[in-house]
Amino acid sequence: MEAKFQQEIQFSGTKSRRMPNFDKVEAPVKLTAAAVKREALALKKADEAESKRLKDLEWNQRDETEFVTWKREMDQRDEIVRLDYIQRKKIEMELSREEAILAQ
Numbered sequence: 001m002e003a004k005f006q007q008e009i010q011f012s013g014t015k016s017r018r019m020p021n022f023d024k025v026e027a028p029v030k031l032t033a034a035a036v037k038r039e040a041l042a043l044k045k046a047d048e049a050e051s052k053r054l055k056d057l058e059w060n061q062r063d064e065t066e067f068v069t070w071k072r073e074m075d076q077r078d079e080i081v082r083l084d085y086i087q088r089k090k091i092e093m094e095l096s097r098e099e100a101i102l103a104q
Helices: 004-008 033-060 065-103
Strands: none
Touching: none
């Protein structure tokens, strides 16, 4: 009886496929007109920036990449100093709070 019941509930439909692993294989993406225009604009802006840099190098005989690198390093150093100051103030406030509690 049980075997007959099991045979009746067996389905012969299609089996589902496994989900594709998109980390290994990229999914195909259909490019729309807006996406193509967006990419073209990004490439055009990059080309304009590069040509401006080269023209500036040609006319002024200077390259600002060294300055930009130095400025980025200084900004990072300033950010570290600022975060250190904030952390020190937090510790001082916590110590002051504990001293006030102990003084009572």
